[in-house]
Amino acid sequence: MTVLPHVSGGRNKNYESASAAVSVCRSEEMGRYAVAATDIKAGDTVVVEKAYCSVLLAEHRDTHCFHCFNRLVAVVPCPRCCNVAFCSAACQRVALSTHHGVECPVLEVLWESGASVTCLMALRILSQTNIRYFLDMRDQLQQ
Incomplete structure (x- = not known):
């Protein structure tokens, strides 16, 4: 069983796979996109999801x-x-x-x-x- 890492900065209240350091926005011009809601350091984990499908090459x-x-x-x-x-x-x-x-x-x-x-x-x-x-x-x- 694969153990997934934890996101840095706690879980996002709207997107459970994302960090609270990430905010999801929408606009006519860009559609849906993510932005940093707080400072994100190099190496911080901002999104973690279990793979829906994976295969060995x-x-x-x-x-x-x-x-x-x-x-x-x-x-x-x-x-x-x-x-x-x-x-x-x-x-x-x-x-x-x-x-x-x-x-x-x-x-x-x-x-x-x-x-x-x-x-x-x-x-x-x-x-x-x-x-x-x-x-x-x-x-x-x-x-």
Whole structure:
């Protein structure tokens, strides 16, 4: 499990992912934008959000866990392919029951074809989203 850093200067009351040192403004000319509400020092963390989607790039598959992205020390292989490795049995179990269970049969072809990171992220999002979400959105998308 990834531990996210804390924002500097406390949480913003309107945007929980942002620091209180940031203010969000709107204008006709610029749309919505953020400005410093207080002095921000170099190195201060002003926004922290958990990634909606993340994927491991092919060039890191021999050195990093396919699930949590930590550097591999002891390798736990995928029992279904030789394309990825995990840092622990727990990461292997979670990955196989979620994203890698879907991606395993096609991952090597995607990597070898030079599929972009955007393509890999789209597959990850689709594989992890309940089909009911897309069915419920169908009517709205057709309007």
